[in-house]
Amino acid sequence: MALNDNTLNKEQTQKRILLATAISLAFFIAYDFLYLQPKQALVDEANAKNKIVMQQTQSTNTATNNNQAPMVATTTSQNQAPVSTNAIGSKVVSTIKTGKNIYTIDSFGRISQVTLTIPKYIDEKGNHIKLFNPNQLKPLEVRFADPATNKEAFEKNVVVSQNSLDATNSKQQLVITQKLSKTTLTKVITFYPNGHYDIKATATNNVDFFITPGFRPDVLADMYADHGALLALNDGTLNIIEDEDMDKPVELVGVNVASAFDRYYTTLLYNYDKSMAVSVMMDSSSSPQIFIHAKNSIDLHGYAGPKEYKELVALDKRLSAVIEYGWFTFIAKPMFTMMQFIHDYVGNWGWTIVIVTILVKLILFPLSHKGMVSMNKLKELAPKVKAIQEKYKDDKQKASMHMMELYKKEGANPMGGCLPVLLQIPIFFAIYRVLLNAIELKGAEWILWIDDLSLMDPYYVLPLLMGVTMFLQQKITPNTMTDPLQAKMFQFLPVVFTFFFLWFPAGLTLYWFINNLVTVSQQYYVNTLFAKAKEERHEKHLEEKKHNKKK
Amino acid sequence: MNNIVLIFIKFYQKYLTIFSFGSCRYYPTCSSYTKMQFEHNSFLKALLYSCLRILRCNPLFDGGFDYPKTRCRSKNKLHFKKIQVKYWKIPVDNNNCLIVKHNKKWDK
Numbered sequence: 001m002a003l004n005d006n007t008l009n010k011e012q013t014q015k016r017i018l019l020a021t022a023i024s025l026a027f028f029i030a031y032d033f034l035y036l037q038p039k040q041a042l043v044d045e046a047n048a049k050n051k052i053v054m055q056q057t058q059s060t061n062t063a064t065n066n067n068q069a070p071m072v073a074t075t076t077s078q079n080q081a082p083v084s085t086n087a088i089g090s091k092v093v094s095t096i097k098t099g100k101n102i103y104t105i106d107s108f109g110r111i112s113q114v115t116l117t118i119p120k121y122i123d124e125k126g127n128h129i130k131l132f133n134p135n136q137l138k139p140l141e142v143r144f145a146d147p148a149t150n151k152e153a154f155e156k157n158v159v160v161s162q163n164s165l166d167a168t169n170s171k172q173q174l175v176i177t178q179k180l181s182k183t184t185l186t187k188v189i190t191f192y193p194n195g196h197y198d199i200k201a202t203a204t205n206n207v208d209f210f211i212t213p214g215f216r217p218d219v220l221a222d223m224y225a226d227h228g229a230l231l232a233l234n235d236g237t238l239n240i241i242e243d244e245d246m247d248k249p250v251e252l253v254g255v256n257v258a259s260a261f262d263r264y265y266t267t268l269l270y271n272y273d274k275s276m277a278v279s280v281m282m283d284s285s286s287s288p289q290i291f292i293h294a295k296n297s298i299d300l301h302g303y304a305g306p307k308e309y310k311e312l313v314a315l316d317k318r319l320s321a322v323i324e325y326g327w328f329t330f331i332a333k334p335m336f337t338m339m340q341f342i343h344d345y346v347g348n349w350g351w352t353i354v355i356v357t358i359l360v361k362l363i364l365f366p367l368s369h370k371g372m373v374s375m376n377k378l379k380e381l382a383p384k385v386k387a388i389q390e391k392y393k394d395d396k397q398k399a400s401m402h403m404m405e406l407y408k409k410e411g412a413n414p415m416g417g418c419l420p421v422l423l424q425i426p427i428f429f430a431i432y433r434v435l436l437n438a439i440e441l442k443g444a445e446w447i448l449w450i451d452d453l454s455l456m457d458p459y460y461v462l463p464l465l466m467g468v469t470m471f472l473q474q475k476i477t478p479n480t481m482t483d484p485l486q487a488k489m490f491q492f493l494p495v496v497f498t499f500f501f502l503w504f505p506a507g508l509t510l511y512w513f514i515n516n517l518v519t520v521s522q523q524y525y526v527n528t529l530f531a532k533a534k535e536e537r538h539e540k541h542l543e544e545k546k547h548n549k550k551k
Numbered sequence: 552m553n554n555i556v557l558i559f560i561k562f563y564q565k566y567l568t569i570f571s572f573g574s575c576r577y578y579p580t581c582s583s584y585t586k587m588q589f590e591h592n593s594f595l596k597a598l599l600y601s602c603l604r605i606l607r608c609n610p611l612f613d614g615g616f617d618y619p620k621t622r623c624r625s626k627n628k629l630h631f632k633k634i635q636v637k638y639w640k641i642p643v644d645n646n647n648c649l650i651v652k653h654n655k656k657w658d659k
Contacts, residue, residue, distance in 0.1 A: 370610035397652075404578040408615045415576040417609040 093158070094174060096165040100195030101305060109158040109176040109187055110138040111214065114267075114304045121306065123219075131217040131265055131304055137289050139214030139267050139304060140199065142185060144207060152180050167191040183207045195305055196315055199269075202297040210279070210291040211298060213269040216243070216260035225263040225326065225437050229288035232257035232321045234275045240324065241280055243287040250280040250288075258290045259322045264439040266322055267304040274299070306439045309340060325433040328426070335430035336438055343440075349453055350446020353431070353507050357514040360427055361522075367420050372523055374412040376530040381410060428511070435505045446510065453507035460502055462509040467498030469516035476523045553589045553597065560586045576614025579652065581605050584619050587638070587650050591621040623648040 092112060094105040106112035114131045121129045132138065144150040161175040176187040183205045190198040203209050221227040221243070228242040234254045241250060255276045259268035269276075269292060277293040292298070303315060312319040325332035335356075343352045361368075378385070384406060392399035407413045435441050435454045445451045449459055457463060471494040501509045564582050575581050584604050588597035600619065608614070623642055640648035 367610050374610065401578055404615055408613075411613075413576045413610070413614040415614065416574050417576045417612075417614070418574060418581040418605050419607075419609040421574050422605060 091157075094160045094163055094165070094176075096167060096172065096174060096191050098167045098191050098195045099169075099193040103191065103197075103304075105160060105174070105176065106138070107157040108141070108154065109160075109178055109185070110141045111304070112138055114139075116305060129219055129265075131219060131267065132214065133218035136215035136218065137212055137283070139212065139302070140187065140189075140201075141212050141214070142187075142201065142203075143210045143212075143291065144183075144203075145209065146182065146207060149180055149182050149207065153178065153185070156180060165191065167193055169193055185209070194311075194314070196301065196303045198299075198301050200297065200299050201294060203294075206296060209294050211269070211294055211300070212289065212291050213258050213260055213302065214267045214304075215283070215287075215289060217262045217265035217267060217304070219262055219265050221262040226324060227262040228260070229280055229290050230257070230259045230261060230322055230324060231255050231278060231280070231290070232259075232270075232318070238321060238324070241288040244285055246280075246282040246286045246288055249282060251278075252280070253277045255292075257319065257322060258292060260288070260290055261307065261322065261324075263437065264306055264442060265304075266307050267302075268319075268322060269300045269302050270316070270319065271300050272316060272318060276300075308439055309336070323437070325437045328429045328433045331426050332430040332433040332437070335427075336434045339434065340440070348446065349441055349444035349507070350450060350510060353446075353453070353510050354514050356431070357511050358518060361515065361518045364420060364423070365522075368416070368519070368522065369526070371416045371420075372526040376526060377410070377412040378407070379530075381406065381412075428508070431511050432505070432508050435507045441507065444507075446506070450506050450510075453510070454505050456503050457506040457509060462506055462513055463498050463501040463504075466501055466509050466513040466516060467494045469513060469520055470494040470497055473516050473520050473523065476520060476527065552594045556589045556594075556597075557586060560589070576608050576610075576612070577604070577617045578615070579618070581608050583652070584617070587619045587652075591619065591638075591650055618649040618651055620647045621650055622646055 090106040090108055090112070092104045093107050096103040096105070097117075101117055102115045103111055104113045104115075112132075112134070116129045116131070123129055142153065144153060156178060158176050158178040160177075161173075165172040165174055171190055171192045174189045174191065176189070178185040183203045186202045188200045188202075192198075199211075201209075201211055216227055216229070226240065226242055228240065228245070231239040231241075231252055232255070233239065233252065234256050239250075239252060253275070255278045256272050257268055257270040258276065258278055259266045259270075261267075276298075279291045279293065281289045281291060283289050292300070301315070303312070303319075305311070307323045309320060309323060312322065323333075323336075325336075339349075339352050339356060342355050343349060346352050346355065385403065388399060388402045388406065392402060441454050442452070444453045446453060449461065450457065474490065474494065497512075501512065560582055564586075577584065579587070581601075581604055585597070585601040588601050591597075592600070604617070607617075620643070621640070623640060623646060636653040638653055639651045641651055642648050
């Protein structure tokens with residue numbers, strides 16, 4: 001495409017391209033080291049501080065924490081619900097074990113923590129993953145529209161029906177009651193062996209209250225993927241509110257799913273039979289807090305755990321909507337579905353990626369094969385091409401015009417076309433998003449040293465292999481460059497790509513590597529086919545000559 | 552709107568072409584074609600024709616010469632200032648003109 005840029009002199013072009021490469025590399029590296037990593041460090045530091053604060057409050061049992069009810073809810077009272085104090089590290093009054101996790105209920109009737117007990121979910125230190133940051137809004141916290149009642153609710157402890165329940169084999173019911181002067185709040189929670197729960201919250205005397213799925217899990221919330229609140233509405237639309245990105249509270253009706261999520265985990269409340277009205281409030285860091293409106297009584301289903309496709313779909317097919325891949329969801333989602341399907345047969349995500357790559361190549365085969373064949377045809381026209389290049393040395397535009405004429409005359413066009421190049425981009429991004437966002441691929445291994453496809457290759461082997469195959473591909477592909485400078489830059493490309501890929505997830509590098517490998521073998525095959533045909537023609541020619549002589 | 556697209560194309564032609572150069576089967580190339588489309592036609596028309604062009608740019612089509620078209624408007628505007636020729640419009644039928652890039656070599 002740079003062919004017709006006849007106004008640029010060569011030196012300028014070379015400088016520009018070197019500059020562009022340098023700038024983009026510098027940008028990616030700088031972004032990672034200067035922005036993402038310090039941000040993570042800050043978060044870690046803040047978490048550490050929070051832990052200290054939490055321990056202190058546990059010992060003194062006094063802390064200030066805003067527990068306002070969303071003020072928008074009741075039009076009757078314009079005044080804000082009061083600020084009440086409560087102990088953040090309130091006492092655990094009940095523990096429920098299910099087949100997949102452990103719930104703890106605190107003295108205010110909230111889920112204070114969810115610990116994932118499946119061996120797959122362990123952190124770097126080998127501990128079971130705990131979903132929630134203890135300083136944040138907790139799931140099933142209830143706030144009342146009436147300020148006095150709200151204040152009282154954070155001073156009075158609840159009464160639970162059981163101190164511990166075992167729901168590993170059969171569903172179990174827990175009743176939490178809180179007697180307040182104006183109303184009695186009852187939460188009936190049914191825990192299921194598969195880790196989810198149903199909740200029926202009832203408040204007597206016709207009072208307005210709010211219930212929340214809690215603040216998002218805080219296991220992995222970084223810059224690489226979205227985190228915040230997601231609300232699925234009954235018209236099929238999604239409303240995503242990212243952390244630290246709110247400027248005013250949001251009111252929504254017709255909500256079926258209210259989910260607060262980080263990269264891999266979610267806490268959500270849903271009801272597909274009866275939609276909810278939801279207020280999304282801002283916390284002190286402009287992050288969303290979800291409050292579901294309720295009067296008298298509300299029935300909801302709840303889930304707190306990994307955003308694992310199969311698990312969510314087992315609860316309700318429509319729940320797959322909460323797995324979200326950013327901008328590229330529309331293409332990343334079908335990609336994941338396809339990969340999941342293949343994985344069911346193969347059992348290894350690395351091999352799944354290999355198969356997906358080959359499948360994509362197979363679909364594009366008619367395109368690439370035709371391109372390679374016509375490219376080989378043109379190799380035989382090399383002298384004519386050279387003549388054109390000589391003749392229009394100084395005018396690239398004219399040269400490319402005459403080349404086009406030649407192609408037309410010979411009925412062969414050596415260029416692959418823009419479409420095959422552009423098609424690679426969405427496929428590439430889809431795989432990238434799936435690798436980053438799908439918890440199924442977290443810690444997914446391939447062979448030998450690759451033990452996490454979603455992280456970079458620790459020994460840089462795959463990026464190097466990728467660079468080598470790319471170099472090979474260029475060597476084996478008949479060169480159609482008209483300009484020696486372009487040819488030089490083209491040769492430089494594998495080095496640039498290798499550099500780029502050093503820090504990319506290993507799964508993505510694997511995709512690109514296999515992609516190159518298939519192209520190289522395909523090209524090799526087509527080339528030998530042509531070489532053979534040429535040889536045969538040559539032999540025929542010689543034989544004819546002999547024959548003629550004999551005559 | 553068209554200007555936003557043109558900025559993107561300019562950026563692409565300047566910096567991203569290294570990743571895909573030498574691949575277009577047409578003259579003018581897809582990016583030049585798209586640029587001309589957005590310079591001469593309405594947003595939707597330009598978008599449609601540019602998309603069709605990119606879809607056609609694969610080995611199943613022959614490629615070759617394919618100039619963008621636009622309506623020939625003769626508003627009889629007289630310019631007395633010195634102009635710089637960028638494109639030539641070549642009428643092909645009653646209403647339509649081909650857009651052909653002016654070759655700067657001719658100026659010399």
